Amino acid sequence: MARALNRMHERIARLMSDRTRMLAAISxxxxxxxxxxxxxxxxIxxxxxxxxxxxxxxxxxxxxxSVLSLLRNDRKVEAVTLVDIASTLQLVADQFGDMGHVVHYDGPASMTAAARPDDLHRGVTNLVENAVRFGAEVTIRLxxxxxxxxxxxxxxxxxISDSRKQEMLEPFVRGDDARTMDESTGFGLGLSIARAIALAxxxxxxxxxxxxxxxxxxxQLPLWQQPRLAA
Structure with a gap:
C-alpha cells in the first residue's frame, strides 16, 4: 500500500511539474x-x-x-544571504514615494539578518503596490x-471582509466589493506571490x-540568525 501511494505521489508531482513548465513556456x-x-x-x-x-x-x-513571476517563484529558490532588512523596506518606501504615493517606513534604521534579498524586495513591493491602490497612506513596519x-x-x-481574507491569498482572486480592482490594475497575484515568498x-x-x-x-519570517540592530 505504501509503495503504491509513493508511486501515485510521484506521478502527481511529475504532472504538476510538467504543467508548471508548460505554463511558463506558453507565458x-x-x-x-x-x-x-x-x-x-x-x-494606428x-x-x-x-x-x-x-x-x-x-x-x-x-x-x-505576473504569471511568470509566480511560476518562477515556485521553481527557483534564491540563495540566503545577509540582508539589511530595514534598508530594503526603506528602499521600497522611497521608490513608491518617488512615484507620488504616501508610503512611510516605521522601524529601526538598520536590521541585518539572513534572507533572500531579491525575493524579499519583490514580496514587499507587491504588498505595497496592492496597498497604494486602495489606501491614501501606507506604512511599512518592521x-x-x-x-x-x-x-x-x-x-x-x-x-477586506473576514469571510474573504483567506481566499484573497489564493492566485487570481481579487478584492471584495470595497476593494475591487478594475481590469487595468491587477490580476490577483500580488498577495499570492508574496505569500509564496514568505513560505519559501x-x-x-x-x-x-x-x-x-x-x-x-x-x-512573518523566522530569524535564521540573531539580527544586528541599529537605532
Whole structure:
C-alpha cells in the first residue's frame, strides 16, 4: 500500500511539474507576439483606438509577467544571504514615494539578518503596490517578536471582509466589493506571490483588520540568525 501511494505521489508531482513548465513556456512565448502587436499599434492613426489597444496590450503583458513571476517563484529558490532588512523596506518606501504615493517606513534604521534579498524586495513591493491602490497612506513596519521577523504593510483603505481574507491569498482572486480592482490594475497575484515568498522563507503571510479601517498584511519570517540592530 505504501509503495503504491509513493508511486501515485510521484506521478502527481511529475504532472504538476510538467504543467508548471508548460505554463511558463506558453507565458514566455506569448511575450514576443504581444511586443510585435504593441509596435504595430503605435501606427494606428485613430488616437482613441490606439490608446485603447495599447492599454489592452499592456494589460496582457502585465498579466504574463505576473504569471511568470509566480511560476518562477515556485521553481527557483534564491540563495540566503545577509540582508539589511530595514534598508530594503526603506528602499521600497522611497521608490513608491518617488512615484507620488504616501508610503512611510516605521522601524529601526538598520536590521541585518539572513534572507533572500531579491525575493524579499519583490514580496514587499507587491504588498505595497496592492496597498497604494486602495489606501491614501501606507506604512511599512518592521519589528521582531521572539524568533520571528515581522513586516507589516498597513493601508487606510476599505479593508477586506473576514469571510474573504483567506481566499484573497489564493492566485487570481481579487478584492471584495470595497476593494475591487478594475481590469487595468491587477490580476490577483500580488498577495499570492508574496505569500509564496514568505513560505519559501519558512514563514507565513496573513491578513488583519486595521483600526479604525484598512488592512494590515503581515509577513512573518523566522530569524535564521540573531539580527544586528541599529537605532
Amino acid at each position: 514566455h512565448d506569448l511575450r514576443t507576439p504581444i511586443t510585435r502587436l504593441r509596435l504595430r499599434a503605435e501606427f 492613426e485613430d488616437e482613441g483606438n490606439r490608446k485603447r489597444m495599447l492599454v489592452d496590450l499592456d494589460q496582457m503583458r502585465a498579466m504574463l509577467e 519589528d521582531i517578536s521572539g524568533t520571528t521577523l515581522v513586516i507589516d504593510v498597513e493601508d487606510d483603505g476599505p479593508g 522563507h519558512g514563514g507565513e503571510l496573513s491578513l488583519h483588520d486595521r483600526n479604525p479601517h484598512g488592512l494590515i498584511v503581515r509577513m
